[in-house]
Amino acid sequence: MTRVYADFAARKAIELLEEDSPTGFTKKATAWVKKEFETLGYATRTSNKGAVLVDFGGVDSPEGALLFEAHADTLGAIVAEIKGNGRLRVSKIGGLCAANVETENVTVYTRVGDEYEGTFQLCNPSLHVNKDSASQERTFDSIEVVIDENVSSAEEVRALGIEVGDFVCPCPRAHITESGFIKSRFLDDKLSVAILLGFAKFVKEENIRLPRHVYALMTTYEEVGHGGAVILPKDVTEAISVDMGCVGNGLRCTEHQCSICVKDSGGPYDYDVTTKLIEGAKKEEADYVTDVYPYYGSDVEATLGAGNDIRHGLIGSGVYASHGYERSHIDGVYATMKTIKGYLGV
């Protein structure tokens, strides 16, 4: 497999990152996913709760079908209160960190289809006025959204059509550097959706004969824990989450590698699937490491939790500063795609 497909995946990731999709508000992203896979010639199906299933085709095999899972939902926030001063208090969606989004631009989406710009700011943020601003604890009570409209009361905010329950989406700031680094919020897990799209393009353009039935599922509730809890096609015997690889102290993975997770908060991954992932990476000379993730749960564990009797695995491109302003690299994307290729033996 040439690196062209990894470059394609990285470019497509940037497109998808522009489609705001916090958990509970994912329709723009899933419409993009459907359109992109269908453009490549694949059939898709959307589940009741919005997950997109893509059929890669392949022959019936005694080992059963293989499902790849990636999630199209991201962290974000929802308006919890319109304050008397016209600012917004938010409730976080997933593990969004208040300190991390301070000063980030946001888009507020109203239920009637309007969009407003704003910024996450500390309450009373001017350093020339608030001498304690640097040392104050950052929480979603001390950080608020300042809307970029002439509003200074709750009534004026409501007159814009903004109400409790509207979604607040931090700007992803997606960017690929000359040196191949991919920088953005929410690489977790849109980078993996794009990796599966890149692999789909490889299969189509190189007329790859898949030795077993293969599906890809793009889920929409991973960041709150039940994305992978869906009804699977009957022939699926194995599922592999393609999600961000952890990078940090005590772990080996870098942004340039494919991380094969052997254990996370949900326990060890299936021994045979993990071994076959390692063998597949070796066969394709993909740059990979195995790691244990200390604080991590995956979609495929939700799939198991939903009662599906399957074998499971987890791989992904290394992502630095996860759930913050994240960074990966096209090298890691390429290594992950080669690991998928090696696993399938194509």
Ligand SMILES: [Zn+2]
């Ligand atoms: Zn994720």
